[in-house]
Amino acid sequence: MTHIKTINTRNLCESAKNGGCGECQTSCQSACKTSCGIANQKCEKESK
Amino acid sequence: MIHAYQLGGYNIVLDVCSGAVHVVDDVSYGIITHFEHLSREELIEGLFKAHPDDPAYSEAELNACYDEVLALKEAGQLFSPDTFEPMAGTLKSRTSGVVKALCLHVAHTCNLNCAYCFASQGKYHGERAVMSFAVGRQALDFLVAHSGTRKNLEVDFFGGEPLMNFDVVKQLVAYARTLEPKYGKHFRFTLTTNGVLIDDDVIDFCNREMSNVVLSLDGRKEIHDRYRVDYAGNGSWEKIVPKFQKLVKARGGKNYYMRGTFTHANPDFLKDIETMLDLGFTELSMEPVVCEESSPDRLTDEDLPIVCEQYEKLAELMIRRRREGRPFTFYHYMIDLSGGPCIYKRISGCGSGTEYMAVTPWGDLYPCHQFVGEERFKLGDIWTGVVNDAVQSEFAACNVYAHEECRDCWARLYCSGGCAANAYHATGSVTGVYRYGCELFKKRMECAIMAAVDEQMAAEDPTNA
Numbered sequence A: 001m002t003h004i005k006t007i008n009t010r011n012l013c014e015s016a017k018n019g020g021c022g023e024c025q026t027s028c029q030s031a032c033k034t035s036c037g038i039a040n041q042k043c044e045k046e047s048k
Numbered sequence B: 001m002i003h004a005y006q007l008g009g010y011n012i013v014l015d016v017c018s019g020a021v022h023v024v025d026d027v028s029y030g031i032i033t034h035f036e037h038l039s040r041e042e043l044i045e046g047l048f049k050a051h052p053d054d055p056a057y058s059e060a061e062l063n064a065c066y067d068e069v070l071a072l073k074e075a076g077q078l079f080s081p082d083t084f085e086p087m088a089g090t091l092k093s094r095t096s097g098v099v100k101a102l103c104l105h106v107a108h109t110c111n112l113n114c115a116y117c118f119a120s121q122g123k124y125h126g127e128r129a130v131m132s133f134a135v136g137r138q139a140l141d142f143l144v145a146h147s148g149t150r151k152n153l154e155v156d157f158f159g160g161e162p163l164m165n166f167d168v169v170k171q172l173v174a175y176a177r178t179l180e181p182k183y184g185k186h187f188r189f190t191l192t193t194n195g196v197l198i199d200d201d202v203i204d205f206c207n208r209e210m211s212n213v214v215l216s217l218d219g220r221k222e223i224h225d226r227y228r229v230d231y232a233g234n235g236s237w238e239k240i241v242p243k244f245q246k247l248v249k250a251r252g253g254k255n256y257y258m259r260g261t262f263t264h265a266n267p268d269f270l271k272d273i274e275t276m277l278d279l280g281f282t283e284l285s286m287e288p289v290v291c292e293e294s295s296p297d298r299l300t301d302e303d304l305p306i307v308c309e310q311y312e313k314l315a316e317l318m319i320r321r322r323r324e325g326r327p328f329t330f331y332h333y334m335i336d337l338s339g340g341p342c343i344y345k346r347i348s349g350c351g352s353g354t355e356y357m358a359v360t361p362w363g364d365l366y367p368c369h370q371f372v373g374e375e376r377f378k379l380g381d382i383w384t385g386v387v388n389d390a391v392q393s394e395f396a397a398c399n400v401y402a403h404e405e406c407r408d409c410w411a412r413l414y415c416s417g418g419c420a421a422n423a424y425h426a427t428g429s430v431t432g433v434y435r436y437g438c439e440l441f442k443k444r445m446e447c448a449i450m451a452a453v454d455e456q457m458a459a460e461d462p463t464n465a
Helices: A012-018 B026-034 B040-050 B059-074 B090-094 B133-145 B162-183 B200-209 B221-227 B237-250 B270-278 B303-323 B343-347 B389-396 B420-427 B435-460
Strands: A004-007 B002-007 B010-015 B021-024 B101-108 B152-159 B186-193 B210-216 B255-262 B283-288 B356-359 B364-366
Touching (some): A004 B059, A004 B435, B002 B026, B010 B026, B021 B026, B021 B435, B101 B133, B101 B162, B133 B152, B133 B162, B152 B162, B162 B186, B200 B237, B210 B237, B221 B237, B270 B283, B270 B303, B303 B435, B420 B435
Parallel strands (some): B101 B152, B101 B356, B152 B186, B186 B210, B255 B283
Antiparallel strands (some): A004 B021, B356 B364
16 A cells, blocks of 8 residues: 555444453543544443 | 545545545546536546646546555445444444443542533532442442443542542452452552642542543643633643642553643633643543533624634644654544454443433432433442333434434444533433534544544655655
């Protein structure tokens, strides 16, 4: 690829196969309390 | 669906549904942004004619570039379709009845009288009250009993001002620690405070027991003291800043956030972020005010472009300081592109009213702290559990696909449909959207992704940094 540089990201379609354990933090429970963002959360699944 | 934008000297293309992020040159940016509307021949001819003397736009280059775009499309990294809707309720139904986080309103009272407080000076439109140990203990028992197989449980000591009931906070933490080995759980505590009552005992306790502390500071003294005053009208900045500095210094790297609120009075909030940095704080959060439509503090349409520009400048500052070896964290720009949340989390909504609830000083359950005081939303209490199935069902069904406006929004897998309370207050429905908040959120995500791209590019090619 000479024109396009693809950044290393988690493939969301792949995450459909092994995700959904629910161990991650509740979205609002840290600093904001007045909006919802989930992009800044960590995946806490023990074996990905 | 894609989202293409130019920021910080980068052409960035997000493939919304795969989560892929691409940094592209001008030629491919031109091709990608017209790819879905024009044929190959039309696109190449158009770009060729628009740049007649530029060798980067020769027919050979344009064809090679088109092939790259096509290859990414075939690999599922560009223009990938949204196939996730059938999974939207999966996570919530899989974990139905499981509660993993409680916001304990240990004090519906406050020693400050901030005019912009969404909780009406800590009282949540009700009577002043503090939570007893007996109520708090029952709340912790309720959480453990409803947590299923989940190990990590989150409890936020919230108010009002939780340090006005500090003895109960200490007793509850001690009680929770006795539950951990018994039930195989681990509590993560957070305390949100205005700082007035911080002393050595508080510092020692918080740094030992709190996974995170959220410290309310609005930045510049004159901005902070405009709202954050005591009942005699005196500003609190002078009193709290040295306490926050002492607490953070003693914290030894454990999580904390300096959390500010900006309003119509300071849409130029970058100056407040810079003040926090000058004071030695590096873990920062700055939130747009949440208040009534009639409030003079509310951000206006005229403020919107100013705020968006501030977000861009904040990203530039973050990059500059990272390169200088003086990094800082901004809560909304934390984004882990390679290890962030899975698709189930991204489409299932914030979890309020199902896995997350707020507990009032007298033990009532509400979907979240922002609904406390809205009687219609009362879910039940910590002794009998949730009895208002109709309201809980509203929240259980509140996933990203429940918001019609989100369907064609590129940011939907970063916000999960947004804040239910903001949606309710703006539209009267938890499945509505708070459009002003969406505009700010989208700008924050563009900036966050650009800063993450810059970090990854610099790591791969340090000469670029």
